[in-house]
Amino acid sequence: MTVSPPLLVAAPDLAAARGRWLAYLAVERRMSPKTVEAYDRDVTALLRFLTGHLGAPPGLGDIAALAPRDVRAFIAARRTDGLKPRSLMRALAAARAFARFLEREGHGASAALAAVRGPKLPQSLPKPLSPDAARRVTDAESRSGDLREPWILARDAAVLALCYGAGLRISEALGIARKDAPVSGRDSLTVTGKGQKMRSVPIIAPVAQAVEAYLALVPYETGPDGPLFVGARGGPLSPRIVQLTMQRLRGALGLPDSATPHALRHSFATHLLGRGGDLRSIQELLGHASLSTTQVYTKVDASELMRVYQAAHPRARA
Structure with a gap:
């Protein structure tokens, strides 16, 4: 042949x-x-x-x-x-x-x-979760009916808590070393984002508690320089596993298909902005190189305000 x-x-x-x-x-x-x-x-x-x-x-x-x-x-x-x-x-x-x-x-x-100009892109806005849905996704109690091992359920909750509570990408969360675990006593975490750019993000108490709950149960010791989050056999956790976990939660919690791990990062930014967060500070927390990338969240917040207005204002349907 x-x-x-x-x-x-x-x-x-x-x-x-x-x-x-x-x-x-x-x-x-x-x-x-x-x-x-x-x-x-x-x-x-x-x-x-x-x-x-x-x-x-x-x-x-x-x-x-x-x-x-x-x-x-x-x-x-x-x-x-x-x-x-x-x-x-x-x-x-x-x-x-x-x-x-x-x-x-x-x-x-x-x-x-x-x-030569490229094709026009359709306007696509991020699809954040509601604050209540985001809390349920990152709450280990939401997995109470899941038959997987407790340490794996705690691991998934901790990873998703970092995506929502610190605005991390999946790759950033899975890139954390064991020695840098964001636990109580650490008020910030240094992560490496796109283009190998480093930034510092604050760690709130619920995120630290989720990581501590995972560390108390995980059966593998990877050493200080090993990955914080590991798979079922002790190797580095695959992003695909996190995506499948979110897919399972969508079914269990009745969430839309847009509820992905990255949507938790969108939710982090949108909810901060809705609570009066400064756009420039949110840019720094997300690790965006350009403010224009972060400004898309102002449109998301405005569209959400309009949705609430149309649904709730007495004169909206007049």
């Missing part, structure tokens, strides 16, 4: 530059392996398209020579492949990042990639 060679999607000079770019993203930009993989996947799709579009694997000069019609043809092809607007924007952003890297290396600027 003859095995076909892998499809060549770039000339040797461009393929070598692509390798240097990926190393730059991982080492100098300190992007996570999954982010680097996503960038590579999008740029590989561009190179594969250009191979067919140009009739041969593209080289360094072909990227700088791209015309707007070439970029539009690429976007159209990816849309035909089934990519949604947000994924198309990500693919275009990856192509632009690669082109900027090539320009810094002295291989010419690709004006077409910068000039």
